[in-house]
Amino acid sequence: MSFAPIIPSSGLNGWQFLQRTLDKQAASHASTAVARRDEAYFRENIGKISSAEELVKDRRLLQITLSAFGMSDDLPNRAFIQRVLESPTREPEPGEKRSFVHRLADKRYLELAKAFGFGDRAAERAQSLSDPALPGAGREELATRLAASMQRDLTALVGSGIGEDATWALIFGTPSLRTMFETAYDLPKDFESQALGEQIKVLRSQTEKIFGSGNASQFAEPDALNALAKRYIGGFADDLLTNYHARRFEEAVGQQDNSMRLALALQRDLAQLAGSDQSESGKWYRILGTPSMRQVFETAFQLPSSFASLDLDRQVDILRSRAERAFGAGDIAQFADPAKLNKLIRQFFVGEQLSEIRSVSSQSAALTLLQSAQASMAAFRQR
Known part of the structure; x- marks a missing residue:
């Protein structure tokens, strides 16, 4: 029997309820028969995998792995994922050509390649x-x-x-x-x-x-x-399965309310990023390269659709400026503070509500104009 997360309402009220019941609901989701079978299969078989090719050929192992990194939609893209897994993750030296995975904007692929290390151990494995x-x-x-x-x-x-x-x-x-x-x-x-x-x-x-x-x-x-x-x-296996259960729960939440899924992902990903030793610019680039975090910041700061077409450095400048205005500092490290992280999430939900209001208002205005035009046309025909 599957478990469907309970989300009584959308927006901040629904989010606050989800936060109060999160541990219990996530545990119930991880204890379903499907989740237990997936965990047992992964533990039994992951140690038998010796190459990226073998991993992508085992559809079930690959599905669990990709879900753990929030990339379940990539399951059909096996050739692409194999290339990611076989790509070296070492930071390139100045002037050195970057490996395939380093050229991808979405840094989740880099984390996937690092976790398995097939590309990094290729020469050793051949020996x-x-x-x-x-x-x-x-x-x-x-x-x-x-x-x-x-x-x-x-x-x-x-x-x-x-x-x-x-x-x-x-x-x-x-x-x-x-x-x-x-x-x-x-x-x-x-x-x-x-x-x-x-x-x-x-x-x-x-x-x-x-x-x-x-x-x-x-x-x-x-x-x-x-x-x-x-x-x-x-x-x-323990680390990957912990992420797998968390991501699968987020997916289940997203089936009911995608905004809740984005907020859950932000809680994990932004907190980890805030505590990392990356440079501040690198952290902002990481946000821009992670679709879920990028969407939260763009919505929270009410950025227009044209924002994505700007030069990356300009995008970083705008995000840092908006963060400083809203939170008192322009650095990502501040979001290691749960209070500031929660404030960002609240601002995200408020931003979504504002966008919905604008959309409804725009639709109402368009409908009013259409009705006025139709009335004018009808009056003209009656002359």
């Missing part, structure tokens, strides 16, 4: 397939492939003789390794905000708790590597 001495040789599960990739990197670091502290520091400086450890471990919420030295202490402490030793050198051994890789797959 593991050609070298039978590595544990990733042959058509193995993703966890084994990841272990093979990590073995090369970690073996080089451990064998360099630079010491444990420096080895952990270099692990943090290698995006694929850092992501592996962060996903595999249950880290505290304030982990990202801590200084590098404190982050390393946390990782070493978690490593000792799980593996009995806090030394990175142990991961030169295949057994420890495979255990870490499997923990990564489990953590990866």
Whole structure:
């Protein structure tokens, strides 16, 4: 039996009701038979995927994955999604040609490519397939492939003789390794905000708790590597399925009221963006490149349809100016404050109501003019 979210009214009143009942309604939606079956299928099969091609060929896995990133409409576009997944996500050097995914305005595709890392690990994966001495040789599960990739990197670091502290520091400086450890471990919420030295202490402490030793050198051994890789797959599945359930609930809400869906998406996406280490200009570009956030800001600030045709830098200038006028500052970081985020959402709903009033007024004026013209024509014919 499916679960339909309860939204008694539109606008701010409906939004306030949804906020009061959100946790309970979202939990009920995630506990439906369909959601449970999807979760079980993903957990059972995601570790068997070893390439972007395999992922896009499994329609059910792809549907769950795309839904988790708010891109379920892209399910038919398999060739495009495969190209996204196979695209390197490393930031290009000055003068270097940008990869395919970096050329896309919608940055959700970049997040999708980063999450799987197929493009980033392409060279390593090719090496593991050609070298039978590595544990990733042959058509193995993703966890084994990841272990093979990590073995090369970690073996080089451990064998360099630079010491444990420096080895952990270099692990943090290698995006694929850092992501592996962060996903595999249950880290505290304030982990990202801590200084590098404190982050390393946390990782070493978690490593000792799980593996009995806090030394990175142990991961030169295949057994420890495979255990870490499997923990990564489990953590990866947890994170993606959490997003999947949240996005699917938003989709269900959107079937009844799309404005509510946009507001829910904004709560998550803008709060994350506000706390990120991107530059302020980069954050505004991210908003302009994310359809749901862009629509909320354009509606909240009552921007005309011609706004989208302006130069991107000019669009950013206008958004920052409107934000400063409405909230006292022109930066995105301010929306880490729940009060300001809620104020933006309220302004969005008010903006929608104003647009509806204008639309009705315009239609009424047009109808009045039409009726007047018809009356004049009828009077003319009677002469």
